[in-house]
Structures are given as C-alpha cells and as structure tokens.
Amino acid sequence: MEATPAKKTTVLKDVLKQLVMDPNSFTPQHAADGLRSIMRDEASDAQIGGFLIATRFCEFEKNPIMLAALAQEMLDNALIPSIETETKTKPEFGILADIVGTGGDGWNTFNVSTTSALVAAAAGLKMVKHGSRAVSSNSGSADLLESMGCDLNIVAPSDVASLLDKHNFCFLLFNTFHPSLQYLFGILVELGFPTPFNVLGPLTNPVVPGCAVIGVHSKHLGPVMAEALRILGHRNHVVVCGDENLDEISIAGLTHVWRIQSDGEINNYTIHPSDFGVAAHPLSTTAGSTLEDNNATLRRLLSNELEERDIPVRDFVLVNTGFLLFVAGIAASLKEGAEIASQTLEGMQTCV
Structure with a gap:
C-alpha cells in the first residue's frame, strides 16, 4: 500500500493565525516568513488576501522595523540588474x-x-x-x-x-x-x-x-x-x-x-x-x-x-x-x- 503524500506545510496560515490571534507578539521575522511563503507559492489566494487585510488593520505602516523587514525580504528575492559593476x-x-x-x-x-x-x-x-x-x-x-x-x-x-x-x-x-x-x-x-x-x-x-x-x-x-x-x-x-x-x-x-x-x-x-x-x-x-x-x-x-x-x-x-x-x-x-x-x-x- 502506497504511503499517503504528506501535506505541504503552509507557513502563511500559521503566520496569519499568529497575527490575528496574538498581534502583540507578532514580530518582523513573522512578517518576513509570511511574505516568503507567498513568494514560494505556498499560500492560497484566501490566505494572501487575509494577510494583506490583516497587515493593513494591524497598521504595519506605522512600524519602520516591520516595513524594513518586509522590504528586505522582497529585495532578497528580486531580480537585480548588474548596474553596480557597470557604474564602476x-x-x-x-x-x-x-x-x-x-x-x-x-x-x-x-x-x-x-x-x-x-x-x-x-x-x-x-x-x-x-x-x-x-x-x-x-x-x-x-x-x-x-x-x-x-x-x-x-x-x-x-x-x-x-x-x-x-x-x-x-x-x-x-x-x-x-x-x-x-x-x-x-x-x-x-x-x-x-x-x-x-x-x-x-x-x-x-x-x-x-x-x-x-x-x-x-x-x-x-x-x-x-x-x-x-x-x-x-x-x-x-x-x-x-x-x-x-x-x-x-x-x-x-x-x-x-x-x-x-x-x-x-x-x-x-x-x-x-x-x-x-x-x-x-x-x-x-x-x-x-x-x-x-x-x-x-x-x-x-x-x-x-x-x-x-x-x-x-x-x-x-x-x-x-x-x-x-x-x-x-x-x-x-x-x-x-x-x-x-x-x-x-x-x-x-x-x-
């Protein structure tokens, strides 16, 4: 009998639960982990929408450390042109x-x-x-x-x-x-x-x-x-x-x-x-x-x-x-x- 494939762990679901249920303990690392889960296509549309709405109502815009953590995660996964070498x-x-x-x-x-x-x-x-x-x-x-x-x-x-x-x-x-x-x-x-x-x-x-x-x-x-x-x-x-x-x-x-x-x-x-x-x-x-x-x-x-x-x-x-x-x-x-x-x-x- 073949083994049942293990379900893919959806990190964003856990991050979203943390954000909604206990926002005071939510950290920039949690936010970066959630975003990484989205970028790896590990989350459903509903979870992504929930994350976007929750981050808005939790006023991420007022937290520079949170914004910097999310921005750095995005930059770490972006396509970077080789301008620096050209400039030198x-x-x-x-x-x-x-x-x-x-x-x-x-x-x-x-x-x-x-x-x-x-x-x-x-x-x-x-x-x-x-x-x-x-x-x-x-x-x-x-x-x-x-x-x-x-x-x-x-x-x-x-x-x-x-x-x-x-x-x-x-x-x-x-x-x-x-x-x-x-x-x-x-x-x-x-x-x-x-x-x-x-x-x-x-x-x-x-x-x-x-x-x-x-x-x-x-x-x-x-x-x-x-x-x-x-x-x-x-x-x-x-x-x-x-x-x-x-x-x-x-x-x-x-x-x-x-x-x-x-x-x-x-x-x-x-x-x-x-x-x-x-x-x-x-x-x-x-x-x-x-x-x-x-x-x-x-x-x-x-x-x-x-x-x-x-x-x-x-x-x-x-x-x-x-x-x-x-x-x-x-x-x-x-x-x-x-x-x-x-x-x-x-x-x-x-x-x-």
Whole structure:
C-alpha cells in the first residue's frame, strides 16, 4: 500500500493565525516568513488576501522595523540588474535616481512623478524608475508609459545598463523584477484598496538607487518611511508629503520633507512652491483624468505645446523635478533645480 503524500506545510496560515490571534507578539521575522511563503507559492489566494487585510488593520505602516523587514525580504528575492559593476567601469553613469509615490492619497493628480523622471533624465540624471500598473488610481506610471508606446514587458535585468547608457531612463516593471510576487500583485489589483505593499513598492527598487525622492500618502507615514529607509542603509533619500496628505511635492502649499543625510541623521523641514520661484496652484487644477487624457497632457508637455490648462501641471512637474535635481546635486538650490527643469522641458521634443 502506497504511503499517503504528506501535506505541504503552509507557513502563511500559521503566520496569519499568529497575527490575528496574538498581534502583540507578532514580530518582523513573522512578517518576513509570511511574505516568503507567498513568494514560494505556498499560500492560497484566501490566505494572501487575509494577510494583506490583516497587515493593513494591524497598521504595519506605522512600524519602520516591520516595513524594513518586509522590504528586505522582497529585495532578497528580486531580480537585480548588474548596474553596480557597470557604474564602476563606466563613470559616465553617474548617480542612479528614482522618484516615486506610494499612491493611495485619494487626490488622483496627474502622473507627475513619471513626467518628472522623464524630464530629470533629459536633464542628465540617470533615472531608474520602479513602478507598476494602476492599483488604486486611474492611471499608474506603467499604464501611462505603455500608452505612449513603451513595451515595458520586454525590459529584462540584462537590458537596464544599456538603456540607461542610451536614454538616461529605464523603467523597472514591478512584475518583471519581482516575479516571485506575481500572485500577490494580482490579488492587490482585485482588492483595489491600498495595503502596506503600496508603501513597500518605493522601498524595493531592485537597483537600490543612490538617490531617491519618495512621496507618501499621509504625513504620519513620513518619519516611518524615512526610518525604514535608514534601517535599510539608504542615504541621500528624501521622503515628502504635501500638506494635503499628497504623495508628491505639493504645488498648492507646504510640503513636509524628511531627508536622510549621509551620516544617517534624518532632517525634517518644509518647502513651498515659492522656494522654487514657482507660483502656487490649487490641486484641483492638476487633477488627472482618464489614461487617454493623461496621455494627451504628457504629449503636450513634452512637445512644449502647452494649453492654458496645462500651466498648473507644468509647474507641478517643475517643483518635483527641481527638487530631485537638487537632492541629486545637479542643482545648487531649489530655484536652480526648477530653472533647469523648465529649460529642459522647453527643449524637449516628443518622439512618440
């Protein structure tokens, strides 16, 4: 008589039980173990959904040690491009940078970080943008670029160095560079609301850029995200949150900034559009719309064929790009950063 095959142990089920029944004793290692179980395809859709909902209600976003543990587990299982070696042998690569938001702020603004990444690349910064298709908005960064004719699915880790060398820009599609999380991403789309993994995306760029501006959807998340970045060893990274709980640098008023210095110290201060020499505009004037409308807006911006309604969006792009150029050391001040961004944008001609 043949022996009955032993059942596969589902670690996530045990982790989820621990999280729900005794959350006070739940540790970052438990969280990492649960995520590893998902990445090894050891969990059912129901268990993954339960894990996502439980981590949201247990407010993982407020625990930087928990976020850092989950992010490190994701990075340990990501496909890592060989950029470091290329950078050492090809100094012209310079600093690698990213600008990204967590999403989930509810404002549904135009795709400013994607546009800012393109402008910063045209200004000479090596942009390694890490993102995905829309989960909680009308038009995600990947959706917009694909609507412009970019085939993001064909970009492999071996392509990143040459794309940066040729274009100063490369988009790392989350699904491609984190293949072990393909099951998780599908469930995120089905859930349709922000989870802690909206926060983890900006923490898990597989290139590990030397400079990044990361927008968060709530002011309380700013110091948490900055501390998680510090724990992960990142320096010269900046977390920003508009005073309206906007995951970008606000064009309407104050933005709160948490900057991780080279010595690991985190400095907190505020900035305003006037610091860039740019006029403030109500956020309502920078609202995104359908993917088709956002595509048309981006084409007008990149071809320097602006309509009156595009001015607030352009200024929104200038402050976000200008800040990134300042953080990366290309600009000596916020005003200079916005000026470089403006000159770059005026000189760009769309090729699509």
